[in-house]
Amino acid sequence: MSYHWNWSVFLAQVPSGGTTYLGWMLSGLATTLALSLSAWLIALAVGSLMGVLRTVPGRWLSGIAALYVELFRNIPLLVQLFIWYFVLPEILPTGIGNAYKAINPMLQQFTAAMICLGLFTGARVCEQVRSGIDSLPRGQKYAGLALGFSLPQTYRHVLLPMAFRIIVPPLTSEFLNIFKNSAVASTIGLLELAAEGRQLVDYTAQPYESFIAVTLTFMMLNALVMVLMHRVEGRTRVPGYIGGGS
Amino acid sequence: MISIRKVSKHYGSFQVLTDCSTDVQKGEVIVVCGPSGSGKSTLIKCVNGLEPFQQGEILVNGISVGDPKTNLSKLRAHVGMVFQNFELFPHMSVTDNLAIAQIKVLGRGREEAVDRGLKLLDRVGLLAQADKFPGQLSGGQQQRVAIARALAMDPICMLFDEPTSALDPEMVNEVLDVMVGLALGGMTMMVVTHEMGFARRVAHRVIFMDQGRIVEDAPKEAFFGTPRSERAQQFLSKILHH
Numbered sequence: 001m002s003y004h005w006n007w008s009v010f011l012a013q014v015p016s017g018g019t020t021y022l023g024w025m026l027s028g029l030a031t032t033l034a035l036s037l038s039a040w041l042i043a044l045a046v047g048s049l050m051g052v053l054r055t056v057p058g059r060w061l062s063g064i065a066a067l068y069v070e071l072f073r074n075i076p077l078l079v080q081l082f083i084w085y086f087v088l089p090e091i092l093p094t095g096i097g098n099a100y101k102a103i104n105p106m107l108q109q110f111t112a113a114m115i116c117l118g119l120f121t122g123a124r125v126c127e128q129v130r131s132g133i134d135s136l137p138r139g140q141k142y143a144g145l146a147l148g149f150s151l152p153q154t155y156r157h158v159l160l161p162m163a164f165r166i167i168v169p170p171l172t173s174e175f176l177n178i179f180k181n182s183a184v185a186s187t188i189g190l191l192e193l194a195a196e197g198r199q200l201v202d203y204t205a206q207p208y209e210s211f212i213a214v215t216l217t218f219m220m221l222n223a224l225v226m227v228l229m230h231r232v233e234g235r236t237r238v239p240g241y242i243g244g245g246s
Numbered sequence: 247m248i249s250i251r252k253v254s255k256h257y258g259s260f261q262v263l264t265d266c267s268t269d270v271q272k273g274e275v276i277v278v279c280g281p282s283g284s285g286k287s288t289l290i291k292c293v294n295g296l297e298p299f300q301q302g303e304i305l306v307n308g309i310s311v312g313d314p315k316t317n318l319s320k321l322r323a324h325v326g327m328v329f330q331n332f333e334l335f336p337h338m339s340v341t342d343n344l345a346i347a348q349i350k351v352l353g354r355g356r357e358e359a360v361d362r363g364l365k366l367l368d369r370v371g372l373l374a375q376a377d378k379f380p381g382q383l384s385g386g387q388q389q390r391v392a393i394a395r396a397l398a399m400d401p402i403c404m405l406f407d408e409p410t411s412a413l414d415p416e417m418v419n420e421v422l423d424v425m426v427g428l429a430l431g432g433m434t435m436m437v438v439t440h441e442m443g444f445a446r447r448v449a450h451r452v453i454f455m456d457q458g459r460i461v462e463d464a465p466k467e468a469f470f471g472t473p474r475s476e477r478a479q480q481f482l483s484k485i486l487h488h
């Protein structure tokens with residue numbers, strides 16, 4: 001059996017009209033980008049906060065952060081997504097649940113996927129932030145406090161600037177993961193890049209073109225993230241600094 | 247200036263400090279020595295509340311360090327501390343290291359803070375390094391910057407925790423010279439060190455610690471003349487003849 005290659009399929013009109021298959025792919029890409037970037041912001045914010053809490057004195061706060069990590073890192077992403085999308089609206093107070101169900105379905109899918117990916121990735125970011133802080137010499141915290149900084153000031157001006165620099169490489173891989181993981185949103189019907197690719201297969205029976213296009217686009221996103229993070233690493237490099245120490 | 251009264255501290259069942267008492271008068275220079283693990287760092291960190299202690303009382307300029315109502319940040323802002331490993335902030339230039347706490351803690355304007363910082367940098371002989379980063383300086387230079395950073399806060403007293411122990415031997419003197427200058431200028435100092443040359447030159451009193459206790463607390467002349475305790479005698483002969 002021979003495969004009939006047809007790259008011009010992307011320029012064909014979709015059955016419902018109004019756009020081409022390329023248009024579908026681009027809208028999928030836009031959704032993937034919007035989902036991944038917004039989830040990444042959540043992950044960074046929540047992950048940094050929880051990562052800091054993991055390292056502060058006192059059982060209470062670090063306990064809450066530890067619980068968060070255990071919960072969100074150990075439940076499969078797909079299951080978390082189903083909980084956010086299918087289960088949570090049912091167990092929320094009826095008013096809020098119904099209000100959520102009344103909004104545009106695409107927006108429902110998007111918010112559920114964004115929160116899900118954000119908090120899932122946040123748990124992983126949290127552990128990176130914690131290990132970054134823990135890798136700093138203990139004396140750094142003492143030095144900040146001894147100068148009269150409050151504990152929050154010590155984190156803000158002394159510990160976090162170095163901790164974040166140290167964890168740029170692992171954060172890069174989390175950033176890459178969030179793009180890959182965003183594809184699970186297709187399981188609740190969100191038309192992101194992978195879902196559009198599958199839709200194209202269903203409509204045109206040109207699977208290779210579709211999957212090659214989707215694969216290349218994800219690779220391109222990967223490359224972009226790598227370039228971006230590389231620049232972040234370069235811009236924040238500390239002159240003369242050589243690795244952790246104790 | 248500093249009054250340490252019957253301070254005891256334990257980690258779980260391990261007693262780090264037992265019944266430590268001493269006083270440091272304004273303008274006095276106290277050297278604290280003793281074998282490794284005897285609790286010197288712990289004691290000096292108790293003075294500015296970096297380590298909590300369970301019993302006893304420490305007063306700094308009349309303010310109780312152990313009192314939960316005390317604003318420790320405010321107290322620490324005026325108690326300079328210098329660490330064994332310098333602990334400059336690696337991501338900031340020397341100038342920013344000198345200025346940041348003045349700005350964020352004392353509320354000084356940036357210009358004033360940089361001015362004051364550079365003046366002290368000059369005093370430790372490093373004005374030319376103002377724009378460098380800590381990682382680009384030698385250990386001795388880093389420690390001098392760390393001393394300048396503490397001085398920029400206009401401290402009422404200075405605590406040193408083995409400030410020369412992490413230095414290559416050829417850099418020890420440049421740091422000690424700065425400290426001698428400070429001492430002769432009348433700064434109140436509590437210095438954990440094994441540099442007995444420094445002690446002989448500027449210390450008023452020497453404290454010897456062993457196993458969490460202050461075993462000997464004597465004027466310099468008496469300490470170097472005839473230490474009373476056998477442990478101090480052994481310790482002295484070890485570090486003086488090596």
Ligand SMILES: Nc1ncnc2c1ncn2[C@@H]1O[C@H](COP(=O)(O)OP(=O)(O)O)[C@@H](O)[C@H]1O
Binds near residue numbers: 281283284286289
């Ligand atoms: N966080 C800690 N937990 C348990 N033991 C500690 C801790 N910090 C220090 N110690 C112990 O307390 C003792 C005194 O330590 P330290 O004050 O650093 O001694 P020194 O500065 O005289 O060498 C040592 O035996 C050390 O192992």
Ligand SMILES: [Mg+2]
Binds near residue numbers: 286287288408
């Ligand atoms: Mg020590």
